[in-house]
Amino acid sequence: MATSPTGQKILRLAIIGSGNWGSAIAVLIGANIKRQPSIFQNEVRMWVFEEEVNGRKLTEIINQDHENVKYLPGIKLPDNIVAEPDVVKAAQDADMLLFVIPHQFVSKTCQTLAGKIKPDASAISLIKGLSTETGKIGLISDIIKNTLKIECGVLMGANVANEVAQQQYCETTIAFRNLRHGEKYREAIQTDNFRVSLVEDVTWAELCGALKNIVAFGAGLIDGLYGDKAGNTKAAVIRIGFMEMIDFAETFFPGGYRGTFLESCGIADVITTSYGGRNRRVAAAFAAQPNKSIEELQTEMLNGQQLQGPGTAEEVNAFLKQKNAEDDFPLFTAVHRVCKRDMKPQDLIAQLRDHPVHRSNTQHKSL
Numbered sequence: 001m002a003t004s005p006t007g008q009k010i011l012r013l014a015i016i017g018s019g020n021w022g023s024a025i026a027v028l029i030g031a032n033i034k035r036q037p038s039i040f041q042n043e044v045r046m047w048v049f050e051e052e053v054n055g056r057k058l059t060e061i062i063n064q065d066h067e068n069v070k071y072l073p074g075i076k077l078p079d080n081i082v083a084e085p086d087v088v089k090a091a092q093d094a095d096m097l098l099f100v101i102p103h104q105f106v107s108k109t110c111q112t113l114a115g116k117i118k119p120d121a122s123a124i125s126l127i128k129g130l131s132t133e134t135g136k137i138g139l140i141s142d143i144i145k146n147t148l149k150i151e152c153g154v155l156m157g158a159n160v161a162n163e164v165a166q167q168q169y170c171e172t173t174i175a176f177r178n179l180r181h182g183e184k185y186r187e188a189i190q191t192d193n194f195r196v197s198l199v200e201d202v203t204w205a206e207l208c209g210a211l212k213n214i215v216a217f218g219a220g221l222i223d224g225l226y227g228d229k230a231g232n233t234k235a236a237v238i239r240i241g242f243m244e245m246i247d248f249a250e251t252f253f254p255g256g257y258r259g260t261f262l263e264s265c266g267i268a269d270v271i272t273t274s275y276g277g278r279n280r281r282v283a284a285a286f287a288a289q290p291n292k293s294i295e296e297l298q299t300e301m302l303n304g305q306q307l308q309g310p311g312t313a314e315e316v317n318a319f320l321k322q323k324n325a326e327d328d329f330p331l332f333t334a335v336h337r338v339c340k341r342d343m344k345p346q347d348l349i350a351q352l353r354d355h356p357v358h359r360s361n362t363q364h365k366s367l
């Protein structure tokens with residue numbers, strides 16, 4: 001076991017995932033831990049779902065050229081970030097595991113890792129999405145926690161990956177039930193331009209990160225229909241969506257702290273994704289090109305990156321149906337129906353006219 005001169009264990013990190021966000025966070029972490037050799041081991045293994053790019057393996061490109069040319073082109077990765085195609089080899093020696101893969105791949109990845117990681121490791125999920133694997137809607141951090149039998153917190157925030165990788169100033173929210181773990185992750189991640197707020201409300205922070213993708217997709221539909229001439233309409237969609245996020249959390253996951261919605265993971269992430277996210281961009285194209293499916297647009301526009309909003313809208317809709325609560329969440333429901341082409345994007349607004357927030361005496365309980 002590596003220890004510092006004062007006898008402290010020197011911690012090893014692993015990044016499980018290497019898409020747009022995984023690569024961006026690797027830029028920050030690689031540079032950051034180099035400055036803290038008494039706390040963190042220099043090498044960080046990053047699991048890469050192997051693929052060929054221009055006739056070369058992506059791991060080989062990353063390890064030789066220090067750039068993820070497919071998912072974060074144009075940005076250098078620090079040389080202590082080591083791409084590893086075997087997820088077990090990437091994770092087995094790590095004390096701190098950062099999960100950052102599209103949410104549909106989490107269960108399988110965790111099952112591969114179960115029993116093969118350090119029993120006293122901890123994890124943090126940077127994944128924005130929900131799980132439906134138990135037949136009920138659940139948190140991705142719970143899948144990680146329950147499958148690997150380790151503590152798992154979340155990092156959620158207004159963090160469009162390309163901007164983070166360019167080291168533009170922004171904020172994020174780290175949530176851990178055990179704040180001591182959260183502090184370690186903050187030490188590894190926080191930089192002058194990536195400021196971390198630490199909270200204990202894991203559940204609502206994670207719900208914010210997942211649900212805002214549905215709202216941003218709705219906001220993108222307005223952009224696609226009306227361009228930049230409908231600022232008021234887009235603001236209404238964002239606000240109504242934000243209110244549905246709060247109601248969803250309070251109704252189905254009671255016990256959180258309303259202030260969580262005012263953290264970077266809440267209002268700020270809804271705004272940035274509704275203006276600069278992939279969900280917004282693909283939704284705008286989807287509204288403007290009625291003959292194309294989301295899958296076609298994702299392939300054409302995102303070069304292998306994965307959209308999370310439509311999948312989350314579908315999962316949330318299935319859950320709302322089970323609870324007979326579709327009508328209580330008109331925006332979530334309408335976005336799902338538009339994604340399935342069961343409803344025209346133009347009809348989204350009609351679904352919002354009689355929204356619960358416009359009925360009498362609906363002033364929202366104060367945050």
Ligand SMILES: NC(=O)C1=CN([C@@H]2O[C@H](COP(=O)(O)OP(=O)(O)OC[C@H]3O[C@@H](n4cnc5c(N)ncnc54)[C@H](O)[C@@H]3O)[C@@H](O)[C@H]2O)C=CC1
Binds near residue numbers: 018050105126162
């Ligand atoms: N990109 C962004 O700006 C941000 C993304 N996030 C979240 O981070 C999570 C990961 O997204 P990104 O890093 O953007 O990924 P991405 O959408 O850029 O890339 C897709 C990734 O999935 C991998 N993949 C493909 N098939 C796979 C399989 N069968 N098993 C495992 N991995 C496979 C690809 O190799 C690639 O690394 C998502 O939940 C997203 O919502 C959160 C904040 C910002």
Ligand SMILES: O=C(CO)COP(=O)(O)O
Binds near residue numbers: 157216272273278279
């Ligand atoms: O989560 C994000 C910004 O915080 C990124 O959102 P998109 O997946 O829509 O790009």
